[in-house]
Each structure stands twice: as structure tokens, then as C-alpha cells.
Amino acid sequence: MNQPIAIVTGASSGFGLLTTLELAKAGFQVIATMRNKAKADELLKEAQRLTIQSNLIVHELDVTSEASIEKLAARIKSIGRVDVLVNNAGYAAAGFVEEITMEEYRKQFDTNFFGVIAVTKTVLPFMRSQGKGIIINVSSISGKIAFPGLSPYVASKHALEGWSESLRLELLPFGIAVTLIEPGSYKTNIWSSGKQVTTLSLQTDSPYYKYMKSIEDYISSGEEQFGNPKDVAEKIASIALDDRPGLRHPIGKGVRTTLLLRNLIPWKLWEKIFIKKLHR
Secondary structure, three states, rough: OOOEEEOOOOOHHHHHHHHHHHHHHOOOEEEEEEOOOOHHHHHHHHHOOOOOHHHHHEEEEOOOOHHHHHHHHHHHHHHHHOOOOEEEOEEEEEOOOOHHHHEEEEEEHHHHHHHHHHHHHHHHHHEEEHHEEEEEEOOOOOHOOOOOEEEHHHHHHHHHHHHHHHHHHHHHHEEEEEEEEEEEEEEEEEHHOEEOHHHHHHHOOOHHHHHHHHHHHHHHOHHHHOOOOHHHHHHHHHHHHHHHOOOOOEOOOHHHHHHHHHOOOOHHHHHHHHHHHOOO
């Protein structure tokens, strides 16, 4: 197979679906992975409309399952190489720390962090033997700036940021680039069907209920300004085609300014502004 090979996790919706299409349009043979292949209909219909269905391979993958990852490894071995890996699979767990069970924290990290490590470890021997490859980890502005009521998600993305830095330094001598894309707020299902709020924080007798509602209202009030997720997919595709991509790629309205201010403003002033915004 002469086509470059890309793997995208979480390809059934959102950034993953759109990134799969962009990479296929760019000439990659894309292994589009998802936990449930029955959810591939939208991806396949759009690929057919764009006449790029021959560039897609739909593969069932649960990034938290060792057996499922072993099946992915067998598929990669049959193809013989991997040029690009896009670690996109994930979801957002929400709620307040006191009310979030340890099981919920572990589940969040199993998908958003340990799942990324497991899939990456699967492709590394192939990329190392090739002497080239690009690993694109889909992070978030939440990986650099914390937000109340989203500590499992925020913590998983902060962990991903630090791990990706270490991995990049390990792999550069082998010709493999590790990159992070850091989107701000976009119109994807992660803030609707993809957000999983712990049950306790949604109960009216919770001491955090009003605070949780104010956070959700704040997020909802800004939905009209959320960006088009296709922009993120196009950015990921451009990184995949770059011979020497940089480490971090923040993207979204106001993201660069927010990151700059977070680094410049003293913490006491930052938290004062932040809390005032949430409790207007």
C-alpha cells in the first residue's frame, strides 16, 4: 500500500469524524476507529458524498480495552506501517470534587489519558522502525487553564499535556513528532451528549447545585460564539502534512489571548475575574 496510513480514534462524531474526512481528502488511508461500528453511518454517508469512501477503513476500538487494542495492533501489523496517529477519543466528566466518585475519576482517565498511552504504545514500534511518524494528541484549552465543575476532564487534559511533552522529547531523535492541538469551545457533542455530570451535583439538595447551574448557564450563554469544529479538523490535517510540526497548536476564538493573560495575570487577580464572571 503506497498511501500514507492514518489512525483516528473516536471517529464516529465531532472532531474525530471531521478529521477522518479531512485526512481521507488529503490522500491518507484512514483507519477510523470507534467503540461501536454501528455509529459509523454518518461518517460513511459523508465519505460517499465526497467520493472518498475508498480511503476509509472502519475499525471497532475501545481504547480502554486491552483485547480491543490488541486487535488494532494485529490490523496495523497486516498493513505494515502507520504514518499519523490522531488520539481524539474522549469525553468530559463534570461535577464537584466532593461529589465525584473515585470510579468516575478513574473512568475519565482510562479514556482520556491511559487510552491515549495504550494506543500510542501500539503504534510506536512501527513508527520507530520507519524512522518517521506524527502523533497528534487532541487536548483542550482545559489542559492549560482549569475550570470549576470539570475537574476530571481538566485533570485528564493537564496530564495529557505533560505526558505529550515528555513523549516528544523521547521521540524526536527517532524522527517522530508529537504534537498537541488545544481547541477552545467548539460546537461538538462533548458539551451535550458527551458531557457526563455526576448525579449528585444535579440534585437540588446538593450544596453545589446552584454553582453547577451557574457554570452550565455560563457555558450555554456562549454557545452562539462556539467555533466551527471543521476548523479544528482542517488544522489537524495540516499538522499531519507538516514535515516538522511544533508541539502546541492552540485554536479557537480568543484562545491565544486567554492563554497569554493566564500566564501574565497574578493568580489572585485571575481567580477574582473568573469567579465574578460565573456569579454575575
